[in-house]
Amino acid sequence: METVVIVIHLMVIVALVAVVLLQKSEGGALGIGGGNSFMTTRGQGNVLTRATGILAAAFFATSLLLTALTRYGATPSSVLDQVQTTPAPATSDTTTSTPGPASGGFGNILDQLNQGSGTTDGAPATPAEPQVPTSQ
Numbered sequence: 001m002e003t004v005v006i007v008i009h010l011m012v013i014v015a016l017v018a019v020v021l022l023q024k025s026e027g028g029a030l031g032i033g034g035g036n037s038f039m040t041t042r043g044q045g046n047v048l049t050r051a052t053g054i055l056a057a058a059f060f061a062t063s064l065l066l067t068a069l070t071r072y073g074a075t076p077s078s079v080l081d082q083v084q085t086t087p088a089p090a091t092s093d094t095t096t097s098t099p100g101p102a103s104g105g106f107g108n109i110l111d112q113l114n115q116g117s118g119t120t121d122g123a124p125a126t127p128a129e130p131q132v133p134t135s136q
Helices: 001-023 044-073 109-117
Strands: none
Touching: 001 044
């Protein structure tokens, strides 16, 4: 289904480019264009303008349909699903009963961050005392 819509979308794009290029220039930019005498009747503007509008609407419709088809087949995902959790190395202290990095469990992101700071019980690490310079 998606391939059929892509092919239709590409045909609409090619037709839209062709219709826009067939339109007569209104002058302006350094005299470029305006010499095309392919369709010289007064109805030219009306036909090409209407065709451009129809093709533009078809372009937007196929774009929205492709977006809907893509999101319909996708499974919901989360950034947190992409984080790989690995078991932490076992430590010699096995007195804690909560599953986490200290007991060899998987833990979550916060447990992994706490492991890096040196605490495993969820309490914040105590800061070191500030060093006061002594004058001699």
